[in-house]
Amino acid sequence: MAQRLDRINTFLEGASRNRREIISPEGIVLEVDVANHGERLIAFIIDFFFWMLATGLLYLMLALLMVERVSGAVATTIVLFIAFLLRNLYFIHFELASQGSTPGKRITHLRVIDRGGGPLLPGAIVARNLTREVEIFLPLGLFFSQPAVSSGAYFWYSAACLGWVLLIAALPFFNRDHLRAGDLIAGTMVISVPRRQLLAELVATETAYAFSxxxxxxxxxxxxxxxxxxxxxxxxxxxxxxxxxxxxxxxxxxxxxxxxxxxxxxxxxxxxxxxxxxxxxxxxxxxxxxxxxxxxxxxxx
Amino acid sequence: MLRAFFVVYGPRVGIMEALGQFLRTGFPQAVRGAAWHLALAAATIAAGVVVGIVLVESNEIWFSALVPDGLAGGRGPASTAADLRDKEIFAPWPGFIASFVVTANALFRHNATIGIMIFGLGIAGGVPTLLLLGYQGLVIGAFLALHYERGLLLDFIGWISIHGVTEIGSLVVCGAGGLVVAEKILFPGRYARLANLARHGTAAAALAGGAVLMLFVAGIIEGGLRQLVGNTPVRLAVGILTGAFWMAYFLSNRESRRHGPAT
Structure with missing residues (x-):
């Protein structure tokens, strides 16, 4: 069904720029649309928001515990540990559990698939998400710890570091399939699967024309x-x-x-x-x- | 059609199952497959250690230049032998919670971030990976020289080996992961660079992921066990034992090679 609809779409609208063909292990050609930058950014922002919300709740709990004076150091540590797990396992867990889409991706109708059309292995999911540390959290950290211009040579040194890391983070803008560094390592690709809604019947009950x-x-x-x-x-x-x-x-x-x-x-x-x-x-x-x-x-x- | 594809070829396992499979076969296999990268990473750390020793030996001011304050924790050119012995190497055990929970955790988070960084920077051609590895070596070398000057070398080695075998081992594994990525980009062989990276990237990430788990173990040993075991020979023995354990683990599960990818 989907394939026939794709054929109609290409007939009516011409070939789409983001259309790619992948071949499943059975030799069936599937047409997929590569997700564009905006969609992926929105998906990430939603995920980031959920993640921040969860982390924020954790810290709120910690603050309450502090107020109640329940052994500060231990509570802090446990909360920090859970926050660490949350940061590293959030994406991995959801991509494993719901067929390659985190909540953010689900809302924006994105999915992670294997670029070669093969099965999406857990190893690939771990690979694409471990790299996130370097692509997102490292640039953020460097950005916020960027010293003032007046500090001379040190400013230029850290600016160079930041620039270099930003280049890695900007990889999706430099290739055709919008792959980020993690996708390159894991051999994955993020595609967009817009949901088709079912529409009302078009068939009219009585017509003014008769055809032979x-x-x-x-x-x-x-x-x-x-x-x-x-x-x-x-x-x-x-x-x-x-x-x-x-x-x-x-x-x-x-x-x-x-x-x-x-x-x-x-x-x-x-x-x-x-x-x-x-x-x-x-x-x-x-x-x-x-x-x-x-x-x-x-x-x- | 596409939806059927997602169902059939989407990830089929939950996070616990994937973890179990990974620990049984995936991680040891990945480690065995990256012998040369492990050797290069280890050599880089060793070179860092040598340089660190030579520099600090020649002038102890280097110590403060090489080791950031947070890591030095008050140790430095000004510390005396007695200081180092009583406050660091044979410090009293701070109690179960403070050691196993608090210290172990802080160490784990710090090390894991460095480890993941070492791996991730492999995508930049491996140079930053080697730099970071070499730098870790420098810090270790600086500490070694500092303690050697004060006649505490053996005690310090005991103190560090109890967890260091695991910790440095995991850094080497992370480094190997980064180097695998770098090698597949720089020397693609018969394949296109991207295709080559995609073929081997998963194994590289297995190295990094496994190394993070190793660091977790190291953090527990370092935070808790280290101060609990109070004399040098036992510490050395524990260090050697952990080393033997990791070797045995990496060489285990050899013949469980399956046909086709595990889905």
Missing amino acids: RSQLDVYGAFELQVLEELLRRPLSLETSQVQQQVCRKICSKIGWAEPVPAEKTAEFLQAFYTAERAHLEREQLFGRFRADKSELPAARR
């Missing part, structure tokens, strides 16, 4: 789905132009003699969609599925 069987035999399931996608597009000048174009094409192809006025285009297409869909469904009931127009119709097979 030979007229409906011109097209197959793929063309029907393209038409459906076109009818579902939000109304705009561009959409109506495309619809008129498609309408003219259909008319010439099926030999529809009377001209369809511009304002009746959508109505005509809707009627044609209803009739074509009913026809194809009926044919399929008789075991005669037709994928697209290049396949011969059942009557002539």
